[in-house]
Structure formats: structure tokens, C-alpha cells
Amino acid sequence: MFTGIVEELGEIEAVESLADSARLTVRGPLVTQDAVHGASIAVNGVCLTVVEAIDGRFTADVMKETLDRSSLGALAAGSRVNLERPVRLADRLGGHLVQGHVDGVGEIVSREPGERWxxxxxxLPAHLARYVVDKGSITVDGISLTVVEAGDDFFTVALIPTTLALTTLGHKRPGDPVNLEVDVVAKYVERMIGARS
Structure with missing residues (x-):
């Protein structure tokens, strides 16, 4: 479980394409400080399992299912990525509950620069629109954000200077893909109401 509060802006050092998967090598000195084999690290909002961690970098295997359902397949050496370690039970929950399970891929449509944000x-893929509401939570490339406006096929978010400086969203441009995870609570509520009907 994650919070969507990005700890570090990392970098893909290598991508090894295999028959039905890929192996990523990611530089992230902060998130690897306590990483061991089997630990979880969210990469652009996708929960990955550490295969090896050494010298400020880690490797993780990404199966075809994840490559097909996320934007990780588009990463190459030099790509910047948002990194977060899982939340500890004693930590504050700074964002919202994030599983690291991507629900779909969206695309940056436009950016409107403001004075400070x-x-x-x-x-927004059509099958996710029912889970996204004004002032609700959504995860974009692993970043917990508040929805400003929710439409049938889009949503808007306002990015504060900290988010612009410390995450990949400060550099993404129209046309760039982003991983989306909707609020898991909304999905559970829908399931429970459906079971009662």
C-alpha cells in the first residue's frame, strides 16, 4: 500500500526486453536505502518487486500483463520516473490509499501554466469515468492528486510548485501517457451496492 506522495524522482538506467516481460534497472538512491530482495517500490504508480538492490539502484521484473496495462512499456534508458516505498503502519497517510495497481492509461491533453501552478x-478511459469526481482523489503516475474537474472523458488537476519540481508531471507534455489508478474506496462501494441490488 502506498500514499501517492512521491519520495524521489528516479531514472531508468536500463530496460532489458525479454520474450514475455522486461527487466528494469532504476536509479533511486533514497528508495533503495532499505530495499531488499522482495521489497515493493512503486514506479510511476506501478507496484514492482525488487529483484536486486545495490549501489543506489534496483532491478525489477515487469510481466507482460503490467506492460500491457500501464505506460511502463514505453520507458527507455534515461526516462525519469516517480518512486515511492510502501507506507509503514506507523506513518502518516499524506495522500490517499494507493495500491500500485494501474486501472488504465490516460494521456496529457493540455497544460495551462499559472502564476504558481x-x-x-x-x-480518461470511459470505463474509469464513474470513479472520478470533482474534489475526489486520483493517482497519476503514482502521484496522489485532487481532481479539480471531472468530465466524461477527461479530468483536470492543479499542480503546485512542489509537484512540478519533484515529480515527472513537471516535465510531461501533451501526448505523453500517464498511469491512472482511481480511488479503491469508490470501486469497493460500487461492488457492495451492486451486491445489494
Whole structure:
């Protein structure tokens, strides 16, 4: 379980393409300080399992299912990525409950720079629209954000200077893909109401 509060802006050092998977080598000195084989680290909002951690970098295997359902397949050496370690039970929950299970891929549609923040519009796959509401939570590339406006096929978020400086959303441009995870509570509520009907 994660919070969507990015700890570090890392970098992909290598991508090894295999028959039905890929192996990523990621530089992230902060998130690897206590990483061991089997630990979880969210990479652009995707929960990955550490295969090896050494000298400020870690490797993780990414199966075809994850490559197909997320934007991780588009990463290459030099790509910047958002990194977060899982929350500890004693930590404050700074963002919202994030599983690291991508629900779909959106695309940056537009950016409107403001005096101190940017308003970013992101496309929204139709099957996720019912889970996204004004002032609700959504995870974009692993970043916990508040929805400003929710439409049938888009939503907007306002990015504060900290988010612009310390995450990949400060550099993403129109046309760039982003991983989306909707609020898991909304999915559970829908399931429970459906079971009662």
C-alpha cells in the first residue's frame, strides 16, 4: 500500500526486453536505502518487486500483463520516473490509499501554466469515468492528486510548485501517457451496492 506522495524522482538506467516481460534497472538512491530482495517500490504508480538492490539502484521484473496495462512499456534508458516505498503502519497517510495497481492509461491533453501552478487536463478511459469526481482523489503516475474537474472523458488537476519540481508531471507534455489508478474506496462501494441490488 502506498500514499501517492512521491519520495524521489528516479531514472531508468536500463530496460532489458525479454520474450514475455522486461527487466528494469532504476536509479533511486533514497528508495533503495532499505530495499531488499522482495521489497515493493512503486514506479510511476506501478507496484514492482525488487529483484536486486545495490549501489543506489534496483532491478525489477515487469510481466507482460503490467506492460500491457500501464505506460511502463514505453520507458527507455534515461526516462525519469516517480518512486515511492510502501507506507509503514506507523506513518502518516499524506495522500490517499494507493495500491500500485494501474486501472488504465490516460494521456496529457493540455497544460495551462499559472502564476504558481499548472492546470493539467488528462484524458480518461470511459470505463474509469464513474470513479472520478470533482474534489475526489486520483493517482497519476503514482502521484496522489485532487481532481479539480471531472468530465466524461477527461479530468483536470492543479499542480503546485512542489509537484512540478519533484515529480515527472513537471516535465510531461501533451501526448505523453500517464498511469491512472482511481480511488479503491469508490470501486469497493460500487461492488457492495451492486451486491445489494
Amino acid at each position: 499548472d492546470v493539467v487536463t488528462v484524458s
